[in-house]
Amino acid sequence: MIKRFMTLLVALMLAGPVLAQDGPLRLTITDGVIEPITFAVPAFEAETPAAQQAATDISRLVVQDLAGTGLFREVPATAFISQVSSFAQPIAFPDWRAINAQALITGAVTVNGEQLVVKFRLYDVFSGQELGQGLQFAGTTSGWRRMGHKVADAVYSRITGEGGYFDSRVVFVSESGPKDNRQKRLAIMDFDGANIQFLTDSSTIVLAPRFSPNGDRVLYTSFESGFPRINVLNVANVGRQQLQTAPGEMAFSPRFSRDGRQVIYSLSNGGNTDIYRTDLGTGQSVRLTNAPSIDTAPSLSPDGSQIVFESDRSGTQQLYVMSANGGEARRISFGEGRYGTPVWSPRGDLVAFTKQNAGRFHIGVMRTDGSEEKLLTSSFLDEGPTWSPNGRVIMFSRETQGAGGTSSLYSVDISGRNLKAVPLQGGASDPSWGPLQP
Amino acid sequence: MTYFKKTAVLLLVLATAACTNPDRFGGAGADGANGAAGAGANGAVAGSASDPSSPLFFNQTIGDRVLFAVDTSTITPEGRTILDGQAQWLLTNADYRAVIEGHADEQGTREYNLALGQRRANAVREYLVSRGVPATRLQVTSYGKERPLAVCSEESCYAQNRRAVTVLSFSAITS
Numbered sequence: 142m143i144k145r146f147m148t149l150l151v152a153l154m155l156a157g158p159v160l161a162q163d164g165p166l167r168l169t170i171t172d173g174v175i176e177p178i179t180f181a182v183p184a185f186e187a188e189t190p191a192a193q194q195a196a197t198d199i200s201r202l203v204v205q206d207l208a209g210t211g212l213f214r215e216v217p218a219t220a221f222i223s224q225v226s227s228f229a230q231p232i233a234f235p236d237w238r239a240i241n242a243q244a245l246i247t248g249a250v251t252v253n254g255e256q257l258v259v260k261f262r263l264y265d266v267f268s269g270q271e272l273g274q275g276l277q278f279a280g281t282t283s284g285w286r287r288m289g290h291k292v293a294d295a296v297y298s299r300i301t302g303e304g305g306y307f308d309s310r311v312v313f314v315s316e317s318g319p320k321d322n323r324q325k326r327l328a329i330m331d332f333d334g335a336n337i338q339f340l341t342d343s344s345t346i347v348l349a350p351r352f353s354p355n356g357d358r359v360l361y362t363s364f365e366s367g368f369p370r371i372n373v374l375n376v377a378n379v380g381r382q383q384l385q386t387a388p389g390e391m392a393f394s395p396r397f398s399r400d401g402r403q404v405i406y407s408l409s410n411g412g413n414t415d416i417y418r419t420d421l422g423t424g425q426s427v428r429l430t431n432a433p434s435i436d437t438a439p440s441l442s443p444d445g446s447q448i449v450f451e452s453d454r455s456g457t458q459q460l461y462v463m464s465a466n467g468g469e470a471r472r473i474s475f476g477e478g479r480y481g482t483p484v485w486s487p488r489g490d491l492v493a494f495t496k497q498n499a500g501r502f503h504i505g506v507m508r509t510d511g512s513e514e515k516l517l518t519s520s521f522l523d524e525g526p527t528w529s530p531n532g533r534v535i536m537f538s539r540e541t542q543g544a545g546g547t548s549s550l551y552s553v554d555i556s557g558r559n560l561k562a563v564p565l566q567g568g569a570s571d572p573s574w575g576p577l578q579p
Numbered sequence: 580m581t582y583f584k585k586t587a588v589l590l591l592v593l594a595t596a597a598c599t600n601p602d603r604f605g606g607a608g609a610d611g612a613n614g615a616a617g618a619g620a621n622g623a624v625a626g627s628a629s630d631p632s633s634p635l636f637f638n639q640t641i642g643d644r645v646l647f648a649v650d651t652s653t654i655t656p657e658g659r660t661i662l663d664g665q666a667q668w669l670l671t672n673a674d675y676r677a678v679i680e681g682h683a684d685e686q687g688t689r690e691y692n693l694a695l696g697q698r699r700a701n702a703v704r705e706y707l708v709s710r711g712v713p714a715t716r717l718q719v720t721s722y723g724k725e726r727p728l729a730v731c732s733e734e735s736c737y738a739q740n741r742r743a744v745t746v747l748s749f750s751a752i753t754s
Contacts, residue, residue: 364722411701
C-alpha cells in the first residue's frame, strides 16, 4: 500500500530509538507494503480565550482524520518530551525525533464572536524542515469541524502528493424500523458521520441518492406517486423537482452528467429496462441502450466520454462499457457470479462494483477493461460502492442477515485494508460521496 | 381502508378457501397511483370473501398474488391458475382497475431488483391482457426488495417475497 523511498525503508529496518531519515517526508500510496507515517499533534494554541475548546477539538479531529486513514499513526501526547505552547516558538526537532514522530503538526486557533480562524504548520521532523508553507483557514465556530478537516486534508495532501477527502459530505438513506416496514429518509452527513441533516421525511420510500458533481443537488428515486420516479433536490433549500416520466413508466437509478446538466438513468416499460439521458434544462431525452434486458446502474467516466453499466443481456447481471452517446457495449466482467452497481473512479483508472457469488456479496474493484479484479470485502450483503473524492477509499452499505437485519455504512481502502463502520446512530444505506468542499 | 383490513383479518379465520394475507403495502400504492376511491370501502360494503363480486373474494379466494423462482419472471402453472381467476374476476367486475406490484427478495442489488420487480409485474399484466382484461385497466409498478412480506434470510421467506400482487382499486373508467 505504502512505499517509501528506499533510504527511509532501510532506516526503518535499522531503527533504534532514534530514526534517521535521509529523504524528505513523503509517502507514496501504491499497492506495496504498509508502514504508517508517525505523526504528533500537540494541542493547538488558543490565541484568544474563547478559542480554548475549539483549539482542543480541532487538533483532536486532525488526529482522528489522519489516523483514520490507516496511513498515519499518532504518537500520543503522553510520549511527548517537549510541548509546543506557542505557534511562533521554534521547534525542538531532537525532542520529536527522540519519540519517532516523523511529522509534527502545530496549530493555533483564534475565535472572535462567530468567526473562527485556524492556522497550522507541518514539519518534516527528521529533515528539520517545514513541509510547505504555514496555512490558515477561516470559518465559523459552528463549522469548526470543517476547519479541522481542511487542516487534515492539507497535511494528507502534502505528505502523499494526492488530494484529501476529509472536508467532504455523503448523502445517504437513513433507515429505521423493521425489515418489513422500513422507514427511509434522505440525509447528508460529513464523511465521518458527523453533522447529520435530513432532507426528506419518511412518508415515502426514497432510494439511491447521488450527489451532483459540485454537491449542490441530489438525484434520488422516490415512491411518492406509488411508482418509482426521479427527483432532483436542491441541497441548500431542500426544494424538489420531478423528472417528467410518461404514465406507465418507472424511472430510477439516476446519476448526473459531469457538467451537472443532464441525468443518466433507467426507464422501465413493458418489462424492459433501458438507459436514457435527459437534459434538465430542455427536457429532451435520448435513449442510450436498446436491448430486451435490464440495463441499469450507469456511471460516467471522469472525462464524460464513456458509461459503465450493468446488464443481464447475457443471462446474468454483468458489467458493460459503452460510449456516453450509447451504441455498442463491450462486456468487461468475466469472473464467476453476478456483477452490478459499477461506479467509475474519480481518477478514471478503476471501476468499483458489487459482486454476488456463492451466496455472498463483495465490494470489488477492477480496471476499466475488466482486468485485475480485486475483491475488497465479503459479507452476507454488501452493495452500492461510492468513491472518496480522491479515489482512495470506497464507502458502501452492509446489511446483516436475518429477521433483525439492519443496514450500516462501511468504508474500506482500495487496498482492502482499513475496513470500518461509519459511526452513525440507526440504520443507513446507499451512500453517495460528494466532492471536496471549496 | 382500515375497516377493510379489520374485516379481512376477521374473515381470515372463517375463510375456507386457500388464502394469503392481504398485502398491507398494496393498498397505499393503489391509492397513491389513482387517487381513486379505495377498493377497501367498497369491498367491506359488498360483503365477505364468499361473495364472488367482492375484492375480498379476489384477494383471498382467487388469490391476489403469484410467486416466482429466483431471478425469473416466468409465470408458473400455479400462477396461471390464479391469474385465470383474476382475469375472470376483472372481466366480471368492470368497475375495478388494478396496479400490479412487483417485488424481489433481498438477494440482489437494489436497482436491479427494482427492474426485476417491474419485469414480474409486467409478466402478470401481459398474462391478464392475454386473457382479455383491457390493458388500460392495469398499471404496473415495482418495489424491488424494499417491501418484503417475510423477514427471515432463508428461502422460506425469499419465496414469499418474490411476488407480484394485483392490487384492486374501485374506479369508473374515464378514458
